[in-house]
Amino acid sequence: MSMDRGQREGDEVLLMGNEAIARGALEAGVQVAAGYPGTPSSEIIETLSRFAETGKLYVEWSTNEKVAMETAAAASFAGLRSLCVMKQNGVNVASDFLLHLAGSGTRAGMILITCDDPGALSSVNEGESRHFARLMEIPLLEPADFQEAKEMTRWAFTLSEEIRNIVMVRSVTRMSHASGNVILGALPPAVRKAEFLCDGAVSDPERGPVISAPVIEKHRLQQEKIRKAAAIFEKSPFNAYSGPERPELLIITSSACRLYSLEAVSLLDAEDRVGILKLGTTWPLPPALLKRVLSTTEKILIVEEVLPFLEEQVKILAAEQVREIGVKTFYGKNDGALPMAGELNPDLAMAAVGRILGIDPPVLSSAYRKKLRAFAGLAPRREQTFCPGCPHRASYWSIREALQRDGRGGFVCGDIGCYAMASLFPAAGFYTAKTLHAMGSGTGLASGFGKLGSFGMDQPIIAVCGDSTFYHAAIPALINAVHQNANIIFIALDNNGTAMTGFQSHPGIDINAMGDASPVVDIAALCGAIGAKVVVGDPFALQETRETLNRLMEGQQGVKVLILKQSCALSPEKKGTKRYLMQVDDALCRGDACGCNRLCTRIFRCPGLLWNREKKKAQIDEVICAGCGVCAGICPAEAIRCEEAAKS
Amino acid sequence: MTNLALRKDPYNIVITGVGGQGNVMASRVLATMLVRRGFRVTIGETFGMSQRGGSVMSHIRVSSAAVWSPQIPKGRADLLVALEPVEAIRVLADYGNPSVKSLVNMRPIYPVGVITGEADYPAPETIRKAVAALSETACFLDATAEAIRLGNPIWGNIIMIGAVARLGVLPVNRELFAAVIREGMPASRVEANLRAFAIGEAAVA
Ligand code: SF4
Numbered sequence A: 001m002s003m004d005r006g007q008r009e010g011d012e013v014l015l016m017g018n019e020a021i022a023r024g025a026l027e028a029g030v031q032v033a034a035g036y037p038g039t040p041s042s043e044i045i046e047t048l049s050r051f052a053e054t055g056k057l058y059v060e061w062s063t064n065e066k067v068a069m070e071t072a073a074a075a076s077f078a079g080l081r082s083l084c085v086m087k088q089n090g091v092n093v094a095s096d097f098l099l100h101l102a103g104s105g106t107r108a109g110m111i112l113i114t115c116d117d118p119g120a121l122s123s124v125n126e127g128e129s130r131h132f133a134r135l136m137e138i139p140l141l142e143p144a145d146f147q148e149a150k151e152m153t154r155w156a157f158t159l160s161e162e163i164r165n166i167v168m169v170r171s172v173t174r175m176s177h178a179s180g181n182v183i184l185g186a187l188p189p190a191v192r193k194a195e196f197l198c199d200g201a202v203s204d205p206e207r208g209p210v211i212s213a214p215v216i217e218k219h220r221l222q223q224e225k226i227r228k229a230a231a232i233f234e235k236s237p238f239n240a241y242s243g244p245e246r247p248e249l250l251i252i253t254s255s256a257c258r259l260y261s262l263e264a265v266s267l268l269d270a271e272d273r274v275g276i277l278k279l280g281t282t283w284p285l286p287p288a289l290l291k292r293v294l295s296t297t298e299k300i301l302i303v304e305e306v307l308p309f310l311e312e313q314v315k316i317l318a319a320e321q322v323r324e325i326g327v328k329t330f331y332g333k334n335d336g337a338l339p340m341a342g343e344l345n346p347d348l349a350m351a352a353v354g355r356i357l358g359i360d361p362p363v364l365s366s367a368y369r370k371k372l373r374a375f376a377g378l379a380p381r382r383e384q385t386f387c388p389g390c391p392h393r394a395s396y397w398s399i400r401e402a403l404q405r406d407g408r409g410g411f412v413c414g415d416i417g418c419y420a421m422a423s424l425f426p427a428a429g430f431y432t433a434k435t436l437h438a439m440g441s442g443t444g445l446a447s448g449f450g451k452l453g454s455f456g457m458d459q460p461i462i463a464v465c466g467d468s469t470f471y472h473a474a475i476p477a478l479i480n481a482v483h484q485n486a487n488i489i490f491i492a493l494d495n496n497g498t499a500m501t502g503f504q505s506h507p508g509i510d511i512n513a514m515g516d517a518s519p520v521v522d523i524a525a526l527c528g529a530i531g532a533k534v535v536v537g538d539p540f541a542l543q544e545t546r547e548t549l550n551r552l553m554e555g556q557q558g559v560k561v562l563i564l565k566q567s568c569a570l571s572p573e574k575k576g577t578k579r580y581l582m583q584v585d586d587a588l589c590r591g592d593a594c595g596c597n598r599l600c601t602r603i604f605r606c607p608g609l610l611w612n613r614e615k616k617k618a619q620i621d622e623v624i625c626a627g628c629g630v631c632a633g634i635c636p637a638e639a640i641r642c643e644e645a646a647k648s
Numbered sequence B: 001m002t003n004l005a006l007r008k009d010p011y012n013i014v015i016t017g018v019g020g021q022g023n024v025m026a027s028r029v030l031a032t033m034l035v036r037r038g039f040r041v042t043i044g045e046t047f048g049m050s051q052r053g054g055s056v057m058s059h060i061r062v063s064s065a066a067v068w069s070p071q072i073p074k075g076r077a078d079l080l081v082a083l084e085p086v087e088a089i090r091v092l093a094d095y096g097n098p099s100v101k102s103l104v105n106m107r108p109i110y111p112v113g114v115i116t117g118e119a120d121y122p123a124p125e126t127i128r129k130a131v132a133a134l135s136e137t138a139c140f141l142d143a144t145a146e147a148i149r150l151g152n153p154i155w156g157n158i159i160m161i162g163a164v165a166r167l168g169v170l171p172v173n174r175e176l177f178a179a180v181i182r183e184g185m186p187a188s189r190v191e192a193n194l195r196a197f198a199i200g201e202a203a204v205a
C-alpha cells in the first residue's frame, strides 16, 4: 500500500505526503539522506531507506539532527545531492550548524526538510521551523498538496544549486501524514562520484575551503543569494492566484491552510467574492507578485499555521508600497480573526471568512442538534497509556514505590519518548515524572537539581532517559553531572529501539537504517567510561529494581546509573508473543473488600487487567494481555498467577 | 479505470477506531480502490500516539475534480465506518448530520478508565439507539467476532470494507478489492483478506 520500487514513471498512485517528498528527492537524484526520527517526519527517511543501495543512495538515522545536517552537508561539499530531515524542534538542535552552513554555502543541491506539528498532535511543543528560514537567511518552500510535495522537493535541489545554498522545505502533520494522488516522474539513472575539491582559494566557491569566513563578505554574498531566490520566486509556478479579478476579500495562504481556505470559500458559496493567493515560496516573498495581487483589493486575510509569519512579511511589503497600492485592512492572527495557538481547519477558516464578509456559515437543523445534545457525553474518554506489557509501566512502578519508601519527596525529571507519558496521563507512569522539555533535558535538569543540596534540597533526584534519547542529547548532560559531582540517579529506560516513532535504528542497535550490520555503542560501557557507577537490571523484576533504587538513593554522593533493559512490547521480537499465561485467582483476589482497594486495576492500570463489576474481582483480558507477568508482582494477595507459556 | 459518478462531490468518509485495529490499513485500501477508479482522494489521518490506546480517525475525501482538505468540516461526513462502537458516537458528535450512513462494528475496546471501573461504557442497546438516531441509515456488525472465527481479529477492518462495498454508496467491489490487495500484500495473506471481504459483503443485507 505504499511506494515501492515496482512503480513507474507516469503511474498515478496514492502517496502519503512524506512518501511524496521522498519520491521528489529520488527523482532529483538524491544520493545521501540523513535524519533523526520524530513524528511527523520519520516516514521520509524510512521510505528512502527502502530505495537505498550501495554506491547509489546512502541513508542514515543519525544520532541527532545536527549530526544529520552535517552528514548531508558533507555529501553536498563532495558534489552529491543530499537532504536532511527532522521535525520542527529538531531544527533547534541543528540550528548552530545551520547558521554556519548558510554562511559558508553549499555545493551540490542540499535541502533541509522540516515537518512541523501545528496543534502538537504528537509533540510536546508547537514550535515553528519557518522562522529559521528568515533567521538563517535561506529560502523557504511550503508544498500545499501531495503532487506539489513531490515537485517542490525535486525543484528545491535545482534552486539550491542555482544559489549555492541550502534550501528549506517545510511540511506540517496534515501534509506529511495525509495521503493523496501523485503522478510519478522518472528516476534519473546517472550517479555522481564523490570528491571534495578543496585546493582553491577562500573566494573560490568551486574549489576553495567551505567556511563562513571572512564573515562580512560571506554574509553579503549570502544576502545576494537570497535576493536571487526572490527574483526566481517572482515567476515560480508554486505561487498562484485564483478567484475574481477584483475580490472583495483576498486570502493569502500556504501549506495545508490553502486546502482549508478553499474549503471555507466553497462552504460559504463565496467563490465570486473571495480570491486566494496560494504561496509556495514563503521566504523571501516575491515583492512584485505581492504588490500586484495586493493592489486588487482592500481586505486581506492571512491563513497560516501557527504564528503570523506570512502576515508579518506581507504587512512589511504593504507598508513599503503603501503609496502605490493604498491602505489595507489585514485580518489574521494579530487581530484574532484566527487563533494564534493550535492548528487550523476548514471550520476555523470558514468562521473567519464568514465574519469578515457577513455570511452566516451553514448549520445543522435544530432537530438534529437537539439529538446531538441528547446523546452528548455518552462516549467515555479514551486516555492514552503504555501498551500492555510495556517495560516503562514496570519501571515507573518501581520508581514510584522506591520514592514512596524513601519518603523525602523525590521526583523524576522526564524526557522525550513513550515514557514521557508519565508526565501527561494518569494511566501511564503514575505521574511520577515532574518535568518534561527537550530531548536530553531531563538529565540536564537533574544535573542542575543535583547541585542544590548545599541550599538545603534533600529530595532524591532521578532522571529517566530512553536509549535513543541517550545518544541524541543526554550524553553531554550526563558528563556534566559526573564532572560537577551532581547527586542524581540516572535511569536509562533501554527498550532496544526508538519505540515511539516505529523502531528506527540507533547507535545501540546492531543494524543501521540500510539494514546493514553496524557496530554497537554500549550504554553501560559508555557510562562506566565517564566515571559513573553503573548497575544493570530488568524492569520486570519489580522488587529487585525497587531495592536497587532505594540502595542508590541512600548511597554516596555523585552520579549513579541504573540501566533497565527490556524490549518494547511492540518490538518485532516480542509483538504477538506471550511469555506467561496469566490468571486471577478469584478466591485470593480481595477486590473491593479490603486492603488493596483494587491496586492492580485502579493504580497499576495495565489495559490487560479488567475490573469485573459483577464479580467485584480483577480479571485478565486474554486478548489484550501481553503476558509479561509483571502484575503478578504487584498484587499483595498474590492472586494474579503466572504460568510459563508453551513456546510455539 | 473509469470514473463512476459520486453521490456527492466531495464524498466524505470517516473511518474510526482504536490504535491497533487496522484503521490506517482500512483507509489506505479503500482509498487505493477509489484512486484506481480515477478519483482524486485525500486521506487525513490522526494517529499521533495511536498505538498506545488512543482513538484513531481517518478522513477520506473523494472527488472527481479536486484535492480536498485532509480534515472534513464539522457535520459533513457522508459515510461513517466505525471499528469500535463508542468511537462511532464520538465521531457522530462532531461530523454527524441527518444524511450520514453509519456502519458500526459492535465489539467494544474498553478505555482504561472503564477497565479500572472509574468510567461507564454505554450498553450496546444505548449505542445502537444513539447511532440510529444520528444517522440516516445505520448498520451494526459483529466484525471482530467474525474475524476471530476466520483466525485473527485484525481482519475486522477488511470485513468492514466488504460491508462498505455492499452498501452501494461507492463504486467499489470485490474485483477491485482483489486487484488492490494482490498488489499491496504478500500472496500468503490474500486469501484471508478476500474471505474477510466476502463476510463483510454478506453481513449487509
Ligand atoms: S510502544 Fe513500546 S515503549 Fe511505547 S508504550 Fe508501547 S510498549 Fe511502551
Ligand code: SF4
Pocket: A388, A389, A390, A582, A606, A607, A608, A609, A620, A624, A625, A626, A627, A628, A629, A630, A631, A632
Ligand atoms: S501480564 Fe499483567 S501486566 Fe503484563 S500485560 Fe498482562 S495484564 Fe498487563
